[in-house]
Amino acid sequence: MKKVLISLVGCALLVGCQSPEIVQQKEEQSIEQSTSKALDQLQSYNIQWSHLVDEASRQYLKERFEKVGIQEVNQQFFWNDVDRSLQYFDTTRLVQQSFERLPYQFLEIDPDFQYEKWEEEQGEFIGYNCRITSYGLLRDLLVLPSVQPAADGQLFMDRDAIETSPDDVFNDEQLEEFKQLFSKVETDESKEIEPHLEKIQHMLKERKIEFPKGDVSIGTVWLHAMEDEGNFLFVGHTGIIFEEEEGRITLLEKVSFQEPYQLMTFPHRQALNDYWMTKYDVNQHQPMAKPIILENDQLIEGYRPNLDNPS
Numbered sequence: 001m002k003k004v005l006i007s008l009v010g011c012a013l014l015v016g017c018q019s020p021e022i023v024q025q026k027e028e029q030s031i032e033q034s035t036s037k038a039l040d041q042l043q044s045y046n047i048q049w050s051h052l053v054d055e056a057s058r059q060y061l062k063e064r065f066e067k068v069g070i071q072e073v074n075q076q077f078f079w080n081d082v083d084r085s086l087q088y089f090d091t092t093r094l095v096q097q098s099f100e101r102l103p104y105q106f107l108e109i110d111p112d113f114q115y116e117k118w119e120e121e122q123g124e125f126i127g128y129n130c131r132i133t134s135y136g137l138l139r140d141l142l143v144l145p146s147v148q149p150a151a152d153g154q155l156f157m158d159r160d161a162i163e164t165s166p167d168d169v170f171n172d173e174q175l176e177e178f179k180q181l182f183s184k185v186e187t188d189e190s191k192e193i194e195p196h197l198e199k200i201q202h203m204l205k206e207r208k209i210e211f212p213k214g215d216v217s218i219g220t221v222w223l224h225a226m227e228d229e230g231n232f233l234f235v236g237h238t239g240i241i242f243e244e245e246e247g248r249i250t251l252l253e254k255v256s257f258q259e260p261y262q263l264m265t266f267p268h269r270q271a272l273n274d275y276w277m278t279k280y281d282v283n284q285h286q287p288m289a290k291p292i293i294l295e296n297d298q299l300i301e302g303y304r305p306n307l308d309n310p311s
Contacts, residue, residue, distance in 0.1 A: 038278040038307045039104055045271040047102040049264040051094035052082050060098075061263055064242045064250060068216035071140050078137055080167065081128050082261055088114045089260055099265065107279065113258045125164040127257040132158060132169065134218055134238045135178045137252075139170075142181065142218075143210035150179035151186075154225075154234045158182075161257065180207055184234040187224065191289050193305060196224065196233055204297045211296035215243035219251070219272070219295050221280050224288040233292070237280060241272070241295060269295070270302025277307060 050057035058079075065075050090112035103109065118127075128136070135142075152159075158178075162169045170178055185203045187196050200222055211218060223236035239253035244265070251264045251272060266272045273293050280291045290305040 035107075035278065038274065039107075041274055041307060042102065042271070042278060043104055045267055045274075047264060047266055047271060047275065048099035049095060049102050049106075049262055050099045051086075051091075051260045052263055053086065053091055053094055054097050056098040057095075057263055061252065064216075065137075068212070068214060068242065069141065070137055070216075074137050074139060077167070077169075078133065081133070085127060085260060088118050088258075090114075094260060099263075102264070102275075111260055115258070118258070122166075123164070124160075125166060126157065126161050128161060128165075128254060129158065129257045130238045130254045131155070131178070131182050131235060132161060133252075133254040133261075134240055135174075135181060136169070137240060138212055138216070138218060139174055139177065141212040141216065142177070143208075144177035144180050145208050146176050146180060148180070148183075148207050150176065151183040152179040154184050154232075155179060155182060157257070181209065182235045182238075183207070184232045185222075187231045187233050189226070189231050189287055191287060193289055193292055196222070196289050197292055197299065200233060200292065200294070201297055209297070217241045217243075217296050219276075219293065219300065221276050222292040222294065223280065224290075226288065231288075236291070237276065268302065269300050270304070273300050273303050274307055277305065281305075 050060075052058055052061065062075070093109065093111050162175065183203065185199050187199050190196070217240075219239050219241045220235045221237040222233050224231065224233055237253070237255075239251050242250040242252070244250055247268050249266050249269060249272060251266065252261070253264070254261050264275075266275070276293055277291060293300045293303055295301070
């Protein structure tokens with residue numbers, strides 16, 4: 001596995017005139033203040049969430065699956081993993097009934113995943129993540145011709161999960177489509193969003209990817225990373241967006257391999273942007289660009305990379 005390098009150029013410049021301890025303290029204070037502002041903003045949206053523990057939230061999602069035309073076999077693939085994963089969490093720490101307001105300190109909630117039990121019962125299988133889940137559900141609503149070699153080096157954990165899964169996850173054609181959809185994009189060292197966005201959109205167009213139409217779409221959080229060989233953009237997170245009435249949306253996401261599924265409702269897309277930016281903007285004081293959040297192949301409506309300065 002190639003080592004991803006985290007640049008500390010900004011820190012080095014400051015260390016020249018101040019001690020590392022003072023620099024680190026100031027950076028931590030800056031990040032803490034930024035996160036606090038973002039969490040205050042999120043609370044004003046009254047975002048609701050669920051972990052699909054109860055029948056009411058499951059029925060809510062099933063209705064949306066049916067409405068947008070997700071095939072039954074793909075729905076069953078999804079529910080099988082929901083039921084499997086819930087066996088390894090302390091569900092008393094999850095939402096018990098329907099939806100609840102997103103807690104202020106949601107980033108600090110520990111669902112108490114039972115690693116030892118999982119390893120004993122599941123072996124080398126590490127579970128499914130956001131990318132496997134999103135493609136697994138939407139595979140029949142996407143058009144993904146294999147017109148370019150996939151750049152899938154960063155998907156090594158996804159491939160391991162697919163290969164070691166006790167289920168038949170994707171056939172050969174679907175696996176190639178999966179790699180096409182989440183291929184990384186070479187880029188330059190720049191903090192500017194626009195040139196990175198152009199490269200992503202060019203890649204999607206070049207690969208002739210057609211996204212779902214109607215009341216469902218795929219949201220992607222593109223992150224900027226640096227390797228020994230250069231810079232690249234990759235889908236660090238993804239989720240499925242369902243259109244609701246009056247501009248509201250519902251998000252389905254699997255945060256990581258060993259975190260629970262989440263079903264969330266937002267008053268509008270900018271609230272989703274702010275939620276994802278709060279979670280995935282980890283490049284503060286570094287030369288990489290902020291996350292780029294797309295809905296299908298376009299910037300999500302209401303996109304803003306800086307929650308401290310919304311204008």
